[in-house]
Amino acid sequence: MSEQGCWHCGHPSEDSLFCQYCNHLLRPTPDYYKFFDLPRTLSLDPAELQQRFYKMSRLLHPDRYTRTPNVERQYSLEATAILNDAYRTLRDPLARAEYVLREHGFDIGEQRTKDVPPELLEEVFELNMALEELRGGDEDARGPLEASEKKFIAMRDEVDARLEQLFKRYDEAPSPEAAHEVLTEIRGVLNRRRYIRNLVDTVHKELAVAH
Numbered sequence: 001m002s003e004q005g006c007w008h009c010g011h012p013s014e015d016s017l018f019c020q021y022c023n024h025l026l027r028p029t030p031d032y033y034k035f036f037d038l039p040r041t042l043s044l045d046p047a048e049l050q051q052r053f054y055k056m057s058r059l060l061h062p063d064r065y066t067r068t069p070n071v072e073r074q075y076s077l078e079a080t081a082i083l084n085d086a087y088r089t090l091r092d093p094l095a096r097a098e099y100v101l102r103e104h105g106f107d108i109g110e111q112r113t114k115d116v117p118p119e120l121l122e123e124v125f126e127l128n129m130a131l132e133e134l135r136g137g138d139e140d141a142r143g144p145l146e147a148s149e150k151k152f153i154a155m156r157d158e159v160d161a162r163l164e165q166l167f168k169r170y171d172e173a174p175s176p177e178a179a180h181e182v183l184t185e186i187r188g189v190l191n192r193r194r195y196i197r198n199l200v201d202t203v204h205k206e207l208a209v210a211h
């Protein structure tokens with residue numbers, strides 16, 4: 001919401017991209033959900049999002065602003081940058097969840113990925129042993145590593161299914177407190193997922209190397 005109203009006609013402006021009175025482009029909101037005029041849910045229909053993205057890309061095409069006042073051209077550039085960032089973020093469920101977490105004041109730093117989730121301790125221990133053996137030239141370690149990789153990929157898929165459930169629970173949360181609780185759980189699951197992804201990447205890389 002801009003307090004001064006529309007730069008062109010002075011009417012108070014809502015959180016829309018264009019003035020409802022004179023149809024000029026307004027200062028774009030940096031809020032990804034408001035920008036796309038979407039409800040603040042974690043579950044999003046990708047087709048719907050894509051449709052809005054295409055529509056806004058057309059509306060913001062530089063050709064439409066070659067003869068407009070500087071201020072409007074400037075807004076069109078800002079809006080295009082936001083459009084691309086917002087689309088990249090919201091279409092990816094993980095980036096979307098991180099965006100919402102950050103908005104709610106959660107710290108989502110990478111440093112927590114160093115902690116092994118307790119239920120994975122044993123698996124990770126065995127994996128690291130096999131990695132050491134392979135690095136030391138023991139080709140017999142290849143089989144167990146491949147099995148580990150498969151197991152961790154399956155775990156990652158489970159985590160993704162769990163996230164999908166949590167997104168729904170967040171969207172249907174009966175109170176802000178309940179929503180916050182779900183977000184806390186989502187943050188934990190995201191950390192776990194990041195940890196598993198790093199493991200899969202490490203194993204994958206190591207298996208690709210000839211020892």
Ligand SMILES: [Zn+2]
Nearest residue numbers: 006009019022
């Ligand atoms: Zn206006």
